[in-house]
Amino acid sequence: MGAVTVGWVLTLLRYGVRVAPGGTLLTMGLAVLGSVLGMAVTLLTGQVVGAVPGVIDGGPDAMPIGEFSWLLGGLLAVFVIDSLTPALHQVASLVMDAGVVRAIGTGITQPLLEPRRIEHLEDSEVLDVQERAKGQGGFHLAQGLGQLPWLIASRVTLVGSAVIVGAMFAWWVAAMLVAVTILLEWYGGRLIEREVDVWWGNTEEQRRAHYLFNLGMRDAPKELRVFGLHKWLVERYVGDWTAGYRPVWARRKRNAKWSLLIGGVHLIANGVAILAVGRAAYNGTLPLTQVATTLPAILAIGQANNGYGVAQVRRGLSAYRAMRDLPATIAERHPEPVVSTKHRIETMPAREIRFEKVSFHYPGSDLAVLRDLDLTIRAHEALALVGVNGAGKSTLVKLLGGAYRPTSGRILVDGVDLADLDLAAWQRRVAAIVQDFLRFPLSVTDNVVFGAVERAGDELTLARVARESGIDDVVRRLPKGWDTVLDKTFDGGVDLSGGEWQRVALARALFAVHAGAGVLVLDEPAAALDVRAEAELVERYLELTSGVASLIISHRFSVVRNADRICVLSDGRIVEDGTHEELLAHDGEYAGMFRLQAERYVTGTEPVDA
Ligand SMILES: Nc1ncnc2c1ncn2[C@@H]1O[C@H](COP(=O)(O)OP(=O)(O)OP(=O)(O)O)[C@@H](O)[C@H]1O
Ligand SMILES: [Mg+2]
Structure with missing residues (x-):
């Protein structure tokens, strides 16, 4: 796991636990449980597949039928539990979302509403930070937090499956797969960082677009019609909105090319690993149980390369940072004076x-x-x-x-x-x-x-x-x-x-x-x-x-x-x-x-x- 990603995950995780402890811990726990169960399926399946020929032949080294039944029963149990977790996860993530959305709402509005003066509400720098904290266009903190359990679970899968591959087959294959995954995710993370930079540079246009939207819907619907301005408004809104997001899209398009390349490299690494397993099996140096366990473990590592999760978590993090910085930005640019409490304001003005x-x-x-x-x-x-x-x-x-x-x-x-x-x-x-x-x-x-x-x-x-x-x-x-x-x-x-x-x-x-x-x-x-x-x-x-x-x-x-x-x-x-x-x-x-x-x-x- 790339070091940068660890920092992102921990930051968001801490926030989630702070504002919605129950929901956050439950979703994280369930996602990790799902990942552990997935690995258990891999291990048990390997054992079952490895034991089948012996059980059929009934040779002297064959697994006793009682033990085999236990294996099958275990596999079934894991399947049942595994199929229950998504439903529970749905409920847990709803609970988490409710807490998070409330906290985000408060986190953004409170620092803006609290100051008794209003200068900060006319300060474009403050408004831009606020816009970033709101995180439109996929840069939303709640969405990032929603992806967090899956990203964490994929880390568990990555490590666990690598251990399985190493122990069952070859440590060099495990090391190669982990190294490639980390490298590619690190690079993917860099691409997302650049996308976030582009997005941060465009908040003013996006702010204007939202202003126009409110103007049409809430603030001046009558005037707009009287003056026949609604067509103008729609055009301006779409224009500003597109202008605000176009650089982000351009960046995403470029990122998509790199993502394809990343996918290609990943495919090659997985291909090499699977070929190595196949060759060992063909040469008869790798028993069936190991083959049947290693192959799904390799595939699991492949799926653990969670580029989407990394991207969403990073985008969510950009919103989180803006929200975190909002009070300081306001306090720094518009400091509230230190007041003395010794005056009896309740009777003022007594004179003038x-x-x-x-x-x-x-x-x-x-x-x-x-x-x-x-x-x-x-x-x-x-x-x-x-x-x-x-x-x-x-x-x-x-x-x-x-x-x-x-x-x-x-x-x-x-x-x-x-x-x-x-x-x-x-x-x-x-x-x-x-x-x-x-x-x-x-x-x-x-x-x-x-x-x-x-x-x-x-x-x-x-x-x-x-x-x-x-x-x-x-x-x-x-x-x-x-x-x-x-x-x-x-x-x-x-x-x-x-x-x-x-x-x-x-x-x-x-x-x-x-x-x-x-x-x-x-x-x-x-x-x-x-x-x-x-x-x-x-x-x-x-x-x-x-x-x-x-x-x-x-x-x-x-x-x-x-x-x-x-x-x-x-x-x-x-x-x-x-x-x-x-x-x-x-x-x-x-x-x-x-x-x-x-x-x-x-x-x-x-x-x-x-
Ligand atoms: N938020 C603002 N930012 C920048 N300039 C402003 C702002 N509000 C008002 N002004 C400017 O300050 C000047 C004084 O405006 P103000 O509203 O105090 O006038 P007023 O005497 O109340 O006028 P009226 O009789 O039309 O109500 C005007 O030139 C106006 O353009
Ligand atoms: Mg006036």
Whole structure:
């Protein structure tokens, strides 16, 4: 057995035993048992065949009939056991598979989901490692583990059969066959290593192909049809997919040629061994028992050359290594800061959240979205943030929530740098409707209580936020009320309108606030609301946000003007800061934007006067 292969097998075996001990040990044991039984058949068959002429002739040296019957009985018993093991193996490998698939799922998703920031999810290096760990196209860890028992069993067969050949016939033949097998498997392993290298070099294309697949199936099926893009999508998907795998196939084709050659060499070695046995038998130097045992043993060595097993185990190993490296890759490229636990986050912010000379550009981009921005959000204050599209408002929210770190400058919560706070605890303090809020394909209740899962059973609060957000009317109309699943692909599920969804998101944020969150962020909460819903929101806004530090982002001045303070974000900084009246009097950017919108409303609603 090639030394490299031993390492691969041991690595995967250790993993299998760790995540699915019972199933793994049982499959391995059964496969090895099968191999041992196979050798027992070889030995017993040899004995039976060798004894037959004597038993028929009934000569003086002949085996007593009683002993012969025992031999036959033994052979039969081995056959029976041998034919039972595959069925048991099926069950054992199902058990192993269940454990392994669960462990792989956790092993890949956990390191990606655990970090409280999200930079790593936009890092192509991390995404590539993740793609390799998932191991499409036959590079799958579970498939490698599935082959492991057979590979191990074939090792046992190789060694055992070699011993039989050596003891029964000639050690040089045994040594030759083992040497050729090891050499060929080692070479086969090298070929697979190269294939894995090629595959690792192509994960980006494969990632893109999977993205397109999800786009068509899940993320944007409606838009694709409206714009007639489905044909384009299919072509792009097939194109990217093929491009991603073509180099792997090319490599496999080349490998196939070598594999044929390997097979040829193997055939020659086996042929030489069988001829040697035949010659010895012909010359009368090898008794029948030995001939009848050696020949099947030689054939068994031939079958023990398990190129497919080696390849699958090696491919599985590539996925295993990627999965093993994933947490370290993330930790290395996106280190989590060491946090001090001495701050009482549960009451933060008691005074204020202060952005201090905060600059930011997204990872991999040179464009500075925020530049030396100073901004203070006082506790118990409703602050509105306005600015043109792309000004950086949502980015500021992401920094506030700790999804990204400032490139330079600090965000201080009651004087403590956000970087020093336990981010998970801080994020529980922040209730937010982000601009692209989540629409869970779950019940209305779940969609709301996800704002603070620890208070999931709190029906009073649920009823309260339903009133405050205006979803009580919506829920009343739904076929199963609060239990209606908000996704049409589920039985009895419905889809909500954009504005209704927005109210659900609002209810979720309010649920979090009533559960004790100290910061409320509303990024475009009114964008999809009709005029009346907007008016209601505005009316309640100050009431909803009393007692928390709130930040509202909106392009609608009806919403903005109610805030205690308004800040204008432009060129990456706060350029204006004051109440609605103060900013109008200042006659700057805010006043300009306000007048433009007001004018439109006037000309839109009173065309006669215009
Ligand atoms: N994940 C990202 N990676 C790189 N650049 C990004 C990313 N998200 C946003 N940007 C860029 O950052 C800038 C600010 O975007 P942001 O979403 O903060 O604007 P905004 O003020 O919220 O705009 P809007 O009013 O349209 O919501 C834009 O130029 C945008 O292209
Ligand atoms: Mg935005």
